[in-house]
Amino acid sequence: SQTIHQWPATLVQPVGSPLSLECTVEGTSNPNLYWYRQAAGRGLQLLFYSVGIGQISSEVPQNLSASRPQDRQFILSSKKLLLSDSGFYLCAWGTGTGGNEQYFGPGTRLTVT
Amino acid sequence: GQQLNQSPQSMFIQEGEDVSMNCTSSSIFNTWLWYKQDPGEGPVLLIALYKAGELTSNGRLTAQFGITRKDSFLNISASIPSDVGIYFCAGYTGANSKLTFGKGITLSVRP
Numbered sequence: 001s002q003t004i005h006q007w008p009a010t011l012v013q014p015v016g017s018p019l020s021l022e023c024t025v026e027g028t029s030n031p032n033l034y035w036y037r038q039a040a041g042r043g044l045q046l047l048f049y050s051v052g053i054g055q056i057s058s059e060v061p062q063n064l065s066a067s068r069p070q071d072r073q074f075i076l077s078s079k080k081l082l083l084s085d086s087g088f089y090l091c092a093w094g095t096g097t098g099g100n101e102q103y104f105g106p107g108t109r110l111t112v113t
Numbered sequence: 114g115q116q117l118n119q120s121p122q123s124m125f126i127q128e129g130e131d132v133s134m135n136c137t138s139s140s141i142f143n144t145w146l147w148y149k150q151d152p153g154e155g156p157v158l159l160i161a162l163y164k165a166g167e168l169t170s171n172g173r174l175t176a177q178f179g180i181t182r183k184d185s186f187l188n189i190s191a192s193i194p195s196d197v198g199i200y201f202c203a204g205y206t207g208a209n210s211k212l213t214f215g216k217g218i219t220l221s222v223r224p
Contacts, residue, residue, distance in 0.1 A: 043215075
């Protein structure tokens with residue numbers, strides 16, 4: 001069966017510091033991978049998605065970036081965090097076929113101070 | 114762009130009651146998905162619907178894919194305290210690799 005991992009689970013970082021969040025998927029090959037941000041327990045904002053190694057699509061302009069160095073690894077980064085980057089970051093994987101069902105990881109709670 | 118409308122933002126029900134949520138759009142979708150998010154966790158897929166008119170159950174949950182392909186509803190019967198959480202609908206047009214999500218409905222269940 002497939003499993004998706006995210007770490008760290010929680011993170012407190014000062015404004016201006018760098019960021020690296022990691023997501024890995026087990027039990028599937030060539031998944032579509034997604035980064036979402038959720039503010040205040042509400043809607044899901046799609047940040048980036050990838051349909052293959054090295055292929056990244058950005059949905060919103062911001063100071064975040066994403067990379068996919070391996071088939072089942074997706075990384076969210078920032079060189080300098082802003083207060084507005086605080087939120088709950090969710091990684092998801094999908095097959096990209098059929099109904100495009102997506103399956104979410106446990107999330108990372110980021111607080112920028 | 115495509116939008117999915119979920120309202121109200123919050124619902125409060127008594128334990129044991131049934132509750133119905135719907136999700137509407139001006140756009141047509143090929144797939145409708147319903148997710149539940151517990152506090153502090155990632156959303157979990159509850160039900161997936163693939164054909165117009167399809168009615169699918171998962172325990173006490175029942176969801177339907179609207180005939181017009183522009184809406185879907187989720188029913189929860191005999192609610193229990195662990196039903197609390199945020200319920201999201203999502204739609205897939207088949208045109209790209211993205212889902213369109215509604216803003217979610219926060220369900221509270223009073224014991």
